[in-house]
Amino acid sequence: MLRRLLSFLSIDMAIDLGTCNSLVYVKDRGIIINEPSIVAVNSKTGQILAIGEEAKKMVGKTPAYISAKKPLRNGVVSDFEIAEQMIKYFIEKAAVSNKRILGMNYLPRVVISVPCGLTEVERKAVRDAVKNAGGRRVFLIEEPLAAAIGAKLSIEEPGGIFIVDIGGGTTEIAVISLGGIVVFKSLRVAGEKMNEDIIQFAQREYKLLIGERTAEMLKINIGCAIPQKEKKEMPMRGRNLVTGLPEEVIVYNEDIQRAIEKSVKQIVLSIKATIEETPPELLADIMQDGIYLSGGGSLLKGLDELISRETKMPCRIIDDPLTAVVRGAGIALENIENLSKLLSSEDDELSI
Ligand code: ADP
Ligand code: MG
Numbered sequence: 001m002l003r004r005l006l007s008f009l010s011i012d013m014a015i016d017l018g019t020c021n022s023l024v025y026v027k028d029r030g031i032i033i034n035e036p037s038i039v040a041v042n043s044k045t046g047q048i049l050a051i052g053e054e055a056k057k058m059v060g061k062t063p064a065y066i067s068a069k070k071p072l073r074n075g076v077v078s079d080f081e082i083a084e085q086m087i088k089y090f091i092e093k094a095a096v097s098n099k100r101i102l103g104m105n106y107l108p109r110v111v112i113s114v115p116c117g118l119t120e121v122e123r124k125a126v127r128d129a130v131k132n133a134g135g136r137r138v139f140l141i142e143e144p145l146a147a148a149i150g151a152k153l154s155i156e157e158p159g160g161i162f163i164v165d166i167g168g169g170t171t172e173i174a175v176i177s178l179g180g181i182v183v184f185k186s187l188r189v190a191g192e193k194m195n196e197d198i199i200q201f202a203q204r205e206y207k208l209l210i211g212e213r214t215a216e217m218l219k220i221n222i223g224c225a226i227p228q229k230e231k232k233e234m235p236m237r238g239r240n241l242v243t244g245l246p247e248e249v250i251v252y253n254e255d256i257q258r259a260i261e262k263s264v265k266q267i268v269l270s271i272k273a274t275i276e277e278t279p280p281e282l283l284a285d286i287m288q289d290g291i292y293l294s295g296g297g298s299l300l301k302g303l304d305e306l307i308s309r310e311t312k313m314p315c316r317i318i319d320d321p322l323t324a325v326v327r328g329a330g331i332a333l334e335n336i337e338n339l340s341k342l343l344s345s346e347d348d349e350l351s352i
Contacts, residue, residue, distance in 0.1 A: 011094050012336075014111045014329035015087065015130075016146070019072045020168030020191065020296065022052070023323060024090045025330035031323060033090055039082050043067045051089045059213075074188045075115040075170035077125055087133035107136035111333040111343060113146045113325050116172055116184040123344075139336070139343035141329050142181060144174035147294040150328030151318035155179050160282030161289070164271060164307075165325070166297030168192045171267050173274045177282055185274045189267055191297040194219055194260040201259035202236060206249050210238035219300070222253040225264045226302040226309075264303065268310050275311060290314030294321045 014025040017037065024033035035052030042049055044065045050058060059068040071083035091108060110130050114123065123140060130138045144163045148155050153176075155161060161176040168191045174184040198215035202208040214237060222232045232253040240247040271291070278286065290313050293304060298317050308315035318324055332343055 011091075012109045012111075012333055013091070013094055014113075014326055014333045015090060016113045016143075016326035016329060017072065017077075017083065017086065018167055018325075019070070019075055019170070021322065022086065022090070023326035024094060025326045025333070026094050027330070027334060030330075031326060032094060034323070037070055037072060037086065039069045039071070039086060041067055041069050041082075048085055051086060073169060075167065075172075075186070076118065076122055077129065080125060080129055083126075084129045084133050087130055087135070091134045107134055109137040109139070109333070109336070110135040111139045111141055111329045111336075113143045113329050114140050115170055115186055116142050116144060116174060116181060117186050139332075141332055141343050142174075143325050144172050144184065144294075145176060145179075145181060146326075146328035146332065147318070147324045148176055148292070148328065149331050150324035150326070151292060151294065153292065159285035159289075160278065161292065162275075162278070162286045163292045163294065164267075164298070165295040166190050166267065166293065166300075166303075167295040168297070171270065171295075171297065173271055175274065175278050175282060175286070182279065182282065183274055183277050185270050187266065187270050189263050190295070191216075191219075193263045194223070194297075194300070197260045197263055198223075198256060201255070202238060203241065205255075206236075206247075207241045208236065208238040208247060208249065209241050210236060214238065218251065218256055219260065222251075223256040223260060224253050224301040225257065225260075225306045227257065228253050228302065260300075264300075264306065267303075268307060271307060272311060287313055290316060293317045294324045296322050 012027045016023045022035055022037045023031055026032050036056040038055040039048055040050040040055035040058045069079055069082045071077060071079050071086055077083045112130055114126055127138045143165055147165050148161055148163050153161050155176050156179045158178055163174055165172045170186050170188055171190045172186050175182045195212050195215040198218055199210055202210045218234055222234050233250050235248045236251045237248045291307060298321050304315045304317055
Protein backbone atom coordinates (compact mmCIF):
# COMPACT_ATOMS: atom_id res chain seq x y z
CA MET A 1 0.00 0.00 0.00
CA LEU A 2 2.70 2.44 1.08
CA ARG A 3 4.68 1.37 -1.96
CA ARG A 4 1.79 2.09 -4.27
CA LEU A 5 1.14 5.46 -2.66
CA LEU A 6 4.79 6.44 -2.92
CA SER A 7 5.04 5.38 -6.52
CA PHE A 8 1.89 7.38 -7.28
CA LEU A 9 3.30 10.49 -5.67
CA SER A 10 6.90 10.31 -6.79
CA ILE A 11 8.18 11.97 -9.93
CA ASP A 12 9.52 8.88 -11.63
CA MET A 13 11.73 9.79 -14.53
CA ALA A 14 13.79 8.41 -17.40
CA ILE A 15 17.13 10.02 -18.27
CA ASP A 16 19.21 9.74 -21.43
CA LEU A 17 22.51 11.32 -20.47
CA GLY A 18 24.20 11.47 -23.87
CA THR A 19 27.62 12.69 -24.95
CA CYS A 20 25.94 15.51 -26.90
CA ASN A 21 22.36 15.76 -25.69
CA SER A 22 20.55 14.92 -22.49
CA LEU A 23 16.86 14.24 -22.30
CA VAL A 24 14.47 13.68 -19.43
CA TYR A 25 11.10 12.00 -19.60
CA VAL A 26 8.65 12.22 -16.73
CA LYS A 27 5.93 9.68 -16.21
CA ASP A 28 2.59 10.74 -17.67
CA ARG A 29 4.03 14.00 -18.99
CA GLY A 30 6.51 13.11 -21.70
CA ILE A 31 9.85 14.74 -22.49
CA ILE A 32 10.39 17.76 -20.26
CA ILE A 33 14.09 18.41 -20.89
CA ASN A 34 16.07 18.17 -24.13
CA GLU A 35 19.32 20.09 -23.82
CA PRO A 36 23.00 19.85 -24.75
CA SER A 37 25.16 17.96 -22.20
CA ILE A 38 27.24 20.98 -21.27
CA VAL A 39 27.94 22.63 -17.94
CA ALA A 40 29.58 26.07 -17.69
CA VAL A 41 31.87 26.26 -14.67
CA ASN A 42 33.77 29.16 -13.14
CA SER A 43 37.23 27.61 -13.10
CA LYS A 44 38.42 29.99 -10.35
CA THR A 45 35.72 29.09 -7.85
CA GLY A 46 34.40 25.80 -9.24
CA GLN A 47 30.91 27.30 -9.19
CA ILE A 48 28.40 26.09 -11.79
CA LEU A 49 27.14 29.01 -13.84
CA ALA A 50 24.82 27.40 -16.32
CA ILE A 51 23.66 23.99 -17.56
CA GLY A 52 22.38 22.86 -20.95
CA GLU A 53 21.31 25.32 -23.66
CA GLU A 54 22.39 28.33 -21.61
CA ALA A 55 25.84 26.83 -21.04
CA LYS A 56 26.21 26.01 -24.76
CA LYS A 57 25.61 29.67 -25.65
CA MET A 58 28.53 30.62 -23.40
CA VAL A 59 31.00 28.29 -25.12
CA GLY A 60 33.71 30.12 -27.03
CA LYS A 61 32.29 33.50 -26.10
CA THR A 62 33.09 33.34 -22.43
CA PRO A 63 35.91 34.97 -20.49
CA ALA A 64 38.86 32.67 -19.93
CA TYR A 65 37.87 31.74 -16.38
CA ILE A 66 34.59 30.19 -17.55
CA SER A 67 35.07 26.70 -18.93
CA ALA A 68 32.58 24.43 -20.59
CA LYS A 69 32.56 20.90 -19.24
CA LYS A 70 30.94 17.80 -20.57
CA PRO A 71 29.99 14.95 -18.25
CA LEU A 72 30.59 12.23 -20.85
CA ARG A 73 33.38 11.32 -23.20
CA ASN A 74 32.89 8.56 -25.74
CA GLY A 75 29.59 7.61 -24.18
CA VAL A 76 31.09 6.98 -20.76
CA VAL A 77 30.89 9.26 -17.72
CA SER A 78 34.28 10.95 -17.53
CA ASP A 79 33.55 13.76 -15.07
CA PHE A 80 31.51 12.40 -12.19
CA GLU A 81 30.99 15.64 -10.37
CA ILE A 82 29.64 17.32 -13.48
CA ALA A 83 27.44 14.31 -14.29
CA GLU A 84 26.03 14.36 -10.79
CA GLN A 85 25.35 18.09 -10.99
CA MET A 86 23.55 17.67 -14.29
CA ILE A 87 21.36 14.86 -12.95
CA LYS A 88 20.63 16.91 -9.84
CA TYR A 89 19.56 19.79 -12.06
CA PHE A 90 17.25 17.44 -14.01
CA ILE A 91 15.69 16.05 -10.85
CA GLU A 92 15.17 19.52 -9.42
CA LYS A 93 13.74 20.86 -12.67
CA ALA A 94 11.31 17.93 -12.86
CA ALA A 95 10.37 18.38 -9.21
CA VAL A 96 9.76 22.11 -9.57
CA SER A 97 7.43 21.64 -12.50
CA ASN A 98 5.79 18.71 -10.75
CA LYS A 99 5.11 20.60 -7.55
CA ARG A 100 2.61 22.67 -9.40
CA ILE A 101 0.72 19.51 -10.20
CA LEU A 102 0.97 17.58 -6.96
CA GLY A 103 1.89 20.19 -4.42
CA MET A 104 4.51 17.86 -3.01
CA ASN A 105 7.83 16.40 -3.81
CA TYR A 106 9.26 12.90 -3.41
CA LEU A 107 12.53 11.37 -4.42
CA PRO A 108 12.15 9.81 -7.83
CA ARG A 109 12.76 6.37 -9.22
CA VAL A 110 15.08 6.82 -12.17
CA VAL A 111 15.59 4.72 -15.28
CA ILE A 112 18.83 5.84 -16.93
CA SER A 113 20.19 4.60 -20.24
CA VAL A 114 23.79 3.42 -20.52
CA PRO A 115 25.92 2.15 -23.40
CA CYS A 116 26.36 -1.61 -23.85
CA GLY A 117 29.52 -3.14 -22.54
CA LEU A 118 30.16 -0.86 -19.57
CA THR A 119 32.28 -2.43 -16.85
CA GLU A 120 30.73 -3.09 -13.45
CA VAL A 121 32.72 -0.17 -12.07
CA GLU A 122 31.37 2.16 -14.76
CA ARG A 123 27.80 0.97 -14.15
CA LYS A 124 28.18 1.52 -10.43
CA ALA A 125 29.51 5.00 -11.07
CA VAL A 126 26.35 5.88 -13.03
CA ARG A 127 24.17 4.48 -10.24
CA ASP A 128 26.09 6.40 -7.58
CA ALA A 129 25.83 9.63 -9.55
CA VAL A 130 22.03 9.26 -9.74
CA LYS A 131 21.74 8.29 -6.06
CA ASN A 132 23.91 11.19 -4.94
CA ALA A 133 21.83 13.50 -7.09
CA GLY A 134 18.69 12.40 -5.25
CA GLY A 135 17.41 9.28 -7.03
CA ARG A 136 15.54 6.89 -4.71
CA ARG A 137 15.92 3.81 -6.88
CA VAL A 138 18.05 3.53 -9.98
CA PHE A 139 17.52 1.20 -12.94
CA LEU A 140 19.92 0.96 -15.85
CA ILE A 141 18.77 0.15 -19.38
CA GLU A 142 21.08 -0.43 -22.31
CA GLU A 143 20.78 2.23 -24.99
CA PRO A 144 20.02 0.03 -28.03
CA LEU A 145 17.26 -1.72 -26.05
CA ALA A 146 15.79 1.61 -25.04
CA ALA A 147 16.01 2.86 -28.64
CA ALA A 148 14.22 -0.26 -29.90
CA ILE A 149 11.46 0.11 -27.29
CA GLY A 150 11.20 3.80 -28.22
CA ALA A 151 10.81 2.79 -31.87
CA LYS A 152 7.92 0.51 -30.80
CA LEU A 153 9.71 -2.59 -32.09
CA SER A 154 8.57 -5.85 -30.52
CA ILE A 155 11.73 -6.65 -28.61
CA GLU A 156 10.33 -9.62 -26.69
CA GLU A 157 9.74 -11.70 -29.82
CA PRO A 158 12.11 -14.57 -30.63
CA GLY A 159 13.03 -12.97 -33.97
CA GLY A 160 16.02 -10.69 -34.26
CA ILE A 161 16.13 -6.90 -34.32
CA PHE A 162 19.23 -5.17 -35.66
CA ILE A 163 19.61 -1.65 -34.34
CA VAL A 164 22.39 0.89 -34.70
CA ASP A 165 22.48 4.00 -32.49
CA ILE A 166 24.83 6.63 -33.87
CA GLY A 167 25.27 9.31 -31.23
CA GLY A 168 27.89 11.94 -30.58
CA GLY A 169 30.65 9.88 -29.00
CA THR A 170 29.83 6.29 -29.87
CA THR A 171 28.05 4.10 -32.36
CA GLU A 172 26.32 1.20 -30.66
CA ILE A 173 25.38 -1.75 -32.81
CA ALA A 174 23.16 -4.41 -31.27
CA VAL A 175 21.13 -7.47 -32.15
CA ILE A 176 18.13 -7.93 -29.86
CA SER A 177 16.09 -11.07 -29.39
CA LEU A 178 13.68 -12.15 -26.64
CA GLY A 179 14.18 -8.86 -24.82
CA GLY A 180 17.92 -9.21 -24.52
CA ILE A 181 21.02 -8.16 -26.41
CA VAL A 182 22.50 -11.13 -28.27
CA VAL A 183 25.43 -9.48 -30.03
CA PHE A 184 26.79 -5.97 -29.69
CA LYS A 185 29.62 -3.77 -30.84
CA SER A 186 30.46 -0.30 -29.71
CA LEU A 187 32.87 1.96 -31.55
CA ARG A 188 34.14 5.38 -30.71
CA VAL A 189 33.34 6.76 -34.10
CA ALA A 190 30.15 8.82 -34.37
CA GLY A 191 28.99 12.41 -34.84
CA GLU A 192 31.81 14.13 -32.96
CA LYS A 193 34.51 12.21 -34.84
CA MET A 194 32.99 13.47 -38.09
CA ASN A 195 33.17 17.05 -36.77
CA GLU A 196 36.85 16.48 -35.99
CA ASP A 197 37.38 15.10 -39.51
CA ILE A 198 35.95 18.33 -40.93
CA ILE A 199 38.19 20.46 -38.68
CA GLN A 200 41.22 18.48 -39.93
CA PHE A 201 40.09 18.82 -43.53
CA ALA A 202 39.90 22.62 -43.17
CA GLN A 203 43.42 22.73 -41.74
CA ARG A 204 44.89 20.37 -44.29
CA GLU A 205 43.31 21.80 -47.41
CA TYR A 206 42.97 25.49 -46.56
CA LYS A 207 45.20 26.11 -43.50
CA LEU A 208 41.99 27.26 -41.89
CA LEU A 209 41.27 26.86 -38.21
CA ILE A 210 37.53 26.36 -37.71
CA GLY A 211 35.53 25.77 -34.55
CA GLU A 212 33.57 22.66 -33.64
CA ARG A 213 30.23 24.36 -34.15
CA THR A 214 31.20 25.47 -37.65
CA ALA A 215 32.25 21.90 -38.45
CA GLU A 216 28.97 20.55 -37.12
CA MET A 217 26.92 23.04 -39.15
CA LEU A 218 28.79 22.01 -42.30
CA LYS A 219 28.12 18.35 -41.56
CA ILE A 220 24.42 18.85 -40.82
CA ASN A 221 23.76 21.24 -43.72
CA ILE A 222 25.80 19.82 -46.57
CA GLY A 223 27.45 16.65 -45.23
CA CYS A 224 26.62 13.33 -46.87
CA ALA A 225 27.67 9.69 -46.85
CA ILE A 226 27.31 9.11 -50.61
CA PRO A 227 27.69 11.39 -53.65
CA GLN A 228 24.64 13.60 -54.18
CA LYS A 229 23.12 14.57 -57.53
CA GLU A 230 22.59 18.12 -56.41
CA LYS A 231 25.69 20.20 -55.72
CA LYS A 232 25.46 22.16 -52.47
CA GLU A 233 27.83 24.75 -51.08
CA MET A 234 28.40 26.59 -47.85
CA PRO A 235 30.87 29.21 -46.66
CA MET A 236 33.45 27.88 -44.21
CA ARG A 237 34.66 30.61 -41.88
CA GLY A 238 37.72 30.45 -39.67
CA ARG A 239 41.15 31.87 -39.03
CA ASN A 240 43.96 31.42 -41.50
CA LEU A 241 46.78 29.69 -39.65
CA VAL A 242 49.46 31.38 -41.77
CA THR A 243 48.24 34.98 -41.78
CA GLY A 244 46.31 34.81 -38.52
CA LEU A 245 43.46 36.66 -40.20
CA PRO A 246 39.81 35.65 -40.56
CA GLU A 247 39.00 34.00 -43.86
CA GLU A 248 36.09 32.45 -45.68
CA VAL A 249 36.19 29.72 -48.31
CA ILE A 250 33.35 28.01 -50.12
CA VAL A 251 33.12 24.25 -49.65
CA TYR A 252 30.86 21.75 -51.36
CA ASN A 253 28.93 18.67 -50.23
CA GLU A 254 31.46 16.41 -51.98
CA ASP A 255 34.29 17.99 -49.92
CA ILE A 256 32.51 17.20 -46.67
CA GLN A 257 31.70 13.71 -47.93
CA ARG A 258 35.39 13.08 -48.56
CA ALA A 259 36.37 14.59 -45.20
CA ILE A 260 34.17 12.19 -43.21
CA GLU A 261 34.50 9.21 -45.56
CA LYS A 262 36.89 7.23 -43.36
CA SER A 263 34.71 7.50 -40.27
CA VAL A 264 31.59 6.59 -42.22
CA LYS A 265 33.41 3.56 -43.62
CA GLN A 266 34.40 2.45 -40.11
CA ILE A 267 30.75 2.51 -39.03
CA VAL A 268 29.71 0.49 -42.08
CA LEU A 269 32.51 -2.05 -41.54
CA SER A 270 31.48 -2.55 -37.90
CA ILE A 271 27.87 -3.10 -38.95
CA LYS A 272 29.07 -5.74 -41.44
CA ALA A 273 31.23 -7.40 -38.78
CA THR A 274 28.26 -7.53 -36.40
CA ILE A 275 26.13 -9.16 -39.11
CA GLU A 276 28.83 -11.82 -39.47
CA GLU A 277 28.63 -12.55 -35.75
CA THR A 278 24.83 -12.77 -35.68
CA PRO A 279 23.41 -16.28 -35.20
CA PRO A 280 22.03 -17.45 -38.57
CA GLU A 281 18.57 -18.23 -37.20
CA LEU A 282 18.14 -14.55 -36.32
CA LEU A 283 19.47 -13.34 -39.64
CA ALA A 284 16.38 -14.56 -41.49
CA ASP A 285 14.16 -12.06 -39.63
CA ILE A 286 16.74 -9.33 -39.81
CA MET A 287 17.06 -9.71 -43.57
CA GLN A 288 13.34 -9.15 -43.85
CA ASP A 289 12.94 -6.25 -41.41
CA GLY A 290 16.31 -4.73 -42.12
CA ILE A 291 18.51 -2.48 -40.04
CA TYR A 292 17.05 0.23 -37.82
CA LEU A 293 19.01 3.42 -37.22
CA SER A 294 18.67 5.74 -34.24
CA GLY A 295 20.60 8.67 -32.73
CA GLY A 296 21.42 12.04 -34.25
CA GLY A 297 24.26 10.66 -36.37
CA SER A 298 21.79 8.52 -38.33
CA LEU A 299 20.46 11.74 -39.89
CA LEU A 300 23.62 12.18 -41.98
CA LYS A 301 22.35 12.44 -45.53
CA GLY A 302 22.58 9.19 -47.47
CA LEU A 303 23.91 7.10 -44.58
CA ASP A 304 20.86 4.83 -44.54
CA GLU A 305 21.22 4.31 -48.29
CA LEU A 306 24.92 3.53 -47.99
CA ILE A 307 24.34 0.99 -45.19
CA SER A 308 21.56 -0.63 -47.19
CA ARG A 309 23.75 -0.85 -50.28
CA GLU A 310 26.73 -2.25 -48.39
CA THR A 311 24.79 -4.84 -46.37
CA LYS A 312 22.25 -5.68 -49.08
CA MET A 313 19.49 -5.25 -46.52
CA PRO A 314 16.79 -2.67 -46.03
CA CYS A 315 17.83 0.14 -43.69
CA ARG A 316 15.60 2.79 -42.17
CA ILE A 317 15.85 5.59 -39.67
CA ILE A 318 13.34 5.20 -36.87
CA ASP A 319 10.88 8.03 -36.17
CA ASP A 320 12.37 10.88 -34.20
CA PRO A 321 15.80 9.23 -33.81
CA LEU A 322 17.14 11.82 -31.33
CA THR A 323 14.49 11.10 -28.70
CA ALA A 324 14.04 7.33 -29.14
CA VAL A 325 16.31 6.32 -26.24
CA VAL A 326 14.59 8.49 -23.65
CA ARG A 327 11.13 7.59 -24.96
CA GLY A 328 12.03 3.90 -24.70
CA ALA A 329 13.46 4.34 -21.21
CA GLY A 330 10.22 6.17 -20.37
CA ILE A 331 8.10 3.25 -21.61
CA ALA A 332 10.26 0.91 -19.50
CA LEU A 333 9.65 3.20 -16.53
CA GLU A 334 5.90 3.09 -16.99
CA ASN A 335 6.00 -0.69 -17.23
CA ILE A 336 8.63 -1.22 -14.62
CA GLU A 337 7.00 -4.35 -13.21
CA ASN A 338 6.60 -6.09 -16.59
CA LEU A 339 9.88 -4.99 -18.03
CA SER A 340 11.95 -5.47 -14.90
CA LYS A 341 14.01 -8.21 -16.51
CA LEU A 342 15.35 -5.69 -18.99
CA LEU A 343 16.28 -3.24 -16.30
CA SER A 344 19.17 -3.97 -14.06
CA SER A 345 18.88 -2.66 -10.55
CA GLU A 346 21.13 -3.18 -7.56
CA ASP A 347 20.83 -6.61 -5.98
CA ASP A 348 21.19 -5.38 -2.49
CA GLU A 349 18.78 -2.51 -2.67
CA LEU A 350 16.07 -2.16 -0.10
CA SER A 351 12.62 -2.12 -1.53
CA ILE A 352 10.08 0.15 0.02
P1 ADP B 1 24.28 11.43 -27.89
O1 ADP B 1 23.24 10.42 -27.55
O2 ADP B 1 25.67 10.87 -27.90
O3 ADP B 1 24.17 12.66 -27.05
P2 ADP B 1 22.68 12.20 -30.18
O4 ADP B 1 21.90 10.98 -30.52
O5 ADP B 1 21.97 13.28 -29.46
O6 ADP B 1 24.03 11.85 -29.40
O7 ADP B 1 23.28 12.74 -31.56
C1 ADP B 1 24.14 13.82 -31.58
C2 ADP B 1 24.98 13.78 -32.82
O8 ADP B 1 24.13 13.76 -33.97
C3 ADP B 1 25.88 15.01 -32.95
O9 ADP B 1 27.20 14.62 -33.27
C4 ADP B 1 25.24 15.78 -34.10
O10 ADP B 1 26.18 16.51 -34.85
C5 ADP B 1 24.63 14.67 -34.94
N1 ADP B 1 23.52 15.13 -35.79
C6 ADP B 1 22.37 15.72 -35.40
N2 ADP B 1 21.62 16.03 -36.47
C7 ADP B 1 22.32 15.63 -37.56
C8 ADP B 1 22.08 15.69 -39.00
N3 ADP B 1 20.97 16.21 -39.50
N4 ADP B 1 23.04 15.18 -39.81
C9 ADP B 1 24.17 14.65 -39.32
N5 ADP B 1 24.45 14.56 -38.00
C10 ADP B 1 23.54 15.05 -37.14
MG1 MG C 1 22.44 8.64 -27.31
